[in-house]
Amino acid sequence: MNLQISIQPNLKLALRDPEASALGRKIIREGIVLMCQLGYEQFTFKKLAEAIDSTEASIYRYFENKHRLLLYFLTWYWNYVEYQCTVSMHNLNDPAVKIKKIIEILTGGLPSWADTSDIDKSALQDIVIAESSKAYLTKEVDDINSKQLFKPYKDLCHHIAIVFSEYNPKYAYPHSLASTVVETAQFQPFFMAHLPSLTDFGGEKGNTRKVSEYLESLVFAALSAR
Amino acid sequence: MNLQISIQPNLKLALRDPEASALGRKIIREGIVLMCQLGYEQFTFKKLAEAIDSTEASIYRYFENKHRLLLYFLTWYWNYVEYQCTVSMHNLNDPAVKIKKIIEILTGGLPSWADTSDIDKSALQDIVIAESSKAYLTKEVDDINSKQLFKPYKDLCHHIAIVFSEYNPKYAYPHSLASTVVETAQFQPFFMAHLPSLTDFGGEKGNTRKVSEYLESLVFAALSAR
DNA sequence: TGGAAATAATAGTAATACTACCATATTTTT
DNA sequence: AAAAATATGGTAGTATTACTATTATTTCCA
Structure with a gap:
């Protein structure tokens, strides 16, 4: 199974494929x-150079x-998350179990299994947490x-919304809930680390389990209401 | 009643009080x-100049x-929202009613009553929606x-968390829910305007009522679960 | 009315975000 | 293996940004 195929970012993001050359990589x-x-x-590109x-x-010949480079990183990450979700849910039927798995993946609680790439996924996740909003807040x-x-x-977000609808077809806001959950899965760890009074989680770094629990309770409550 | 007093931003934000001079204003x-x-x-300050x-x-003598100028704007806004909440809830007892009022204010659905300032609140709210994350994502x-x-x-956020706890003292995540709601009240309108597939709201600009309904259902579900 | 403070006007610096150009190295095609 | 195409390195240069500094003028207010 070749992981690379599924996490290949949109080529429109880059002027030339960075995975195709040593410099690009x-x-x-x-x-x-x-x-x-x-x-x-x-x-800056100068510092990276x-x-x-x-x-x-030379870097400007790629991005x-x-x-655009940030978008490339984020695209890689979301494709990777999507791939993890697809694989994890392959033989699951119960939407409740699927939802738990999705939340676990989103909060980075799932140990990333070995793949062929040598991307620093921990650094990438830190970028996603701290910078992903800047992709669209422009x-x-x-x-x-x-x-x-x-x-x-x-x-x-759409695939997550579909699972929410599977769990409760009557729920009126599956897409908004999906984007809220994905965003919150980034913001709560950031707040935990830097503005802990905005959370109910102890300052222990990497306390992602608590974030998962919060998100699970939120999602199941929303989907089960009345 | 002097509104200015309660929405005076922290003076540490500015090098000198901008409300004290014509240029500052x-x-x-x-x-x-x-x-x-x-x-x-x-x-840029040059364009503003x-x-x-x-x-x-001259502008650098103020900020x-x-x-820091962005922080000043946001501080003004959050103080203003806090003030609106305080006044609105002055004679309310029912926490459920308080929560609805808070959400209405957060989504900007409450027509801002006349105050002495001549701040363009609609522009300020657009800044909050599009730029507030940049205050701390640095x-x-x-x-x-x-x-x-x-x-x-x-x-x-803390005051909102207190109202949540009033409604349900057993709820385990009042602060996280408060920050989630405040953030979501900014992000959902942004998504509605620019990335509508991330929401369940029609593209009608300024459809803040729908955002309120979504947030209300989310909050009451979370606080009422089990 | 005199002195202090605020502002204007101008200049200048280092860094950023690029673009352009040319030489050389590498790869691909024939 | 030679020729052609492409990728990279090296260098330069521009416009803009994010400031800081200096001096002159205006405004405030005691």
């Missing part, structure tokens, strides 16, 4: 680590700008959306 | 309109940088938090 591998360290705002012993101009959002670049994220 | 009034138009990334017929250097978050600059936001 270095841009992705090291880019993830560096953006995680510096944060999106402080991250220094880190991988290349030049700014128009750092926002004036370019409609333009980017019209190029289908949010498709993996929207598809994931 | 222009920075705030026009700054809100311009940041709403351009978005946080494209907004041109718009108010002043200079970059260290544009991130590597400076711990530094800013240690200066208490998120206090109004955290206080608001």
Whole structure:
């Protein structure tokens, strides 16, 4: 089973396929680590070029700008989550069990099994938590959306919404609940680490189990109401 | 009753009180309109200076940088929401009614009654929706938090959490639910406008009633479960 | 009316976000 | 194996951003 196929990001994101060359792969591998360290705002192509012993101009031949590189990272991540969900639910029938599995995956609680890529998934997840909103909270959002670049994220939410509807076909807000859950799965760990008074979870780093429990109780309550 | 008193932002946010001078007031009034138009990334002090017929250097005497100006706007907004909540709930006893009122205010569905300020609240609300996450999704978050600059936001969430606990003292996640609701009240309208497939609400602009209904059902389900 | 403070006007710096150009290395095609 | 195409490196350069500094002028207010 080749994992690469299913997590291949949209090629429109990049000017040329970064997985097809040594330099491209270095841009992705090291880019993830560096953006995680510096944060999106402080991250620059110049710094990345220094880190991988290349030049700014060479990186620009792969990605128009750092926002596209961020989108590439996020696309990789959402495709990976989607893939994990698909595989995990392959032989599950009970929607309740499926929902629990989805939440476990979303909060990163599922140990990522070995795959062929050497992406630093922990760094990638930190990027998703801290930067993913910046993918769409921009004036370019409609333009980017019209190029289908949010498709993996929207598809994931849609598939989650379908499982919610399976559990309770009468529920009126499956898509809103799906996007709320996906967003909350990023925000609550961030709050836990930096603004703990916005949560009810102890400061123990990586207390993702608590976040899962909260989300489970929220989802099942919403889907079971009245 | 003087509204100004209760929505005075933390003075540590600004180098000098912008409400105390004509230039300062222009920075705030026009700054809100311009940041709403351009978005946080494209907004610059230089552009604002041109718009108010002043200079970059003069604006820097009021705010260290544009991130602090954004924080000032958000602080104003959260103080305003907190004030609206306080006044609205003054003679309410039923926690269920209080919760409905809070959600109505959060989604901006409550017509803002006349107050003495001439702030463009519609533009301010657009800024909150599109930019508020950028206040804390930065590597400076711990530094800013240690200066208490998120206090109004955290206080608001805390007060909402208290009302949730009033409704159901046994509920285990009042703070997480409060921050989830406040965040979702911003994200769902954004999705509605730009990524409608992430919601279950028709594209009719300003369909805040639907967002309120979704949030009400979510909150009451969560607080009433089992 | 004199002094302090605020603002304007101008200049300047380092960094960012690119674009352009050319030489060289590598890969692909024939 | 030679020729052609493509990828990369190296260097430069531009416009904009995010500031800081200096001095002159205006406004405030005691």
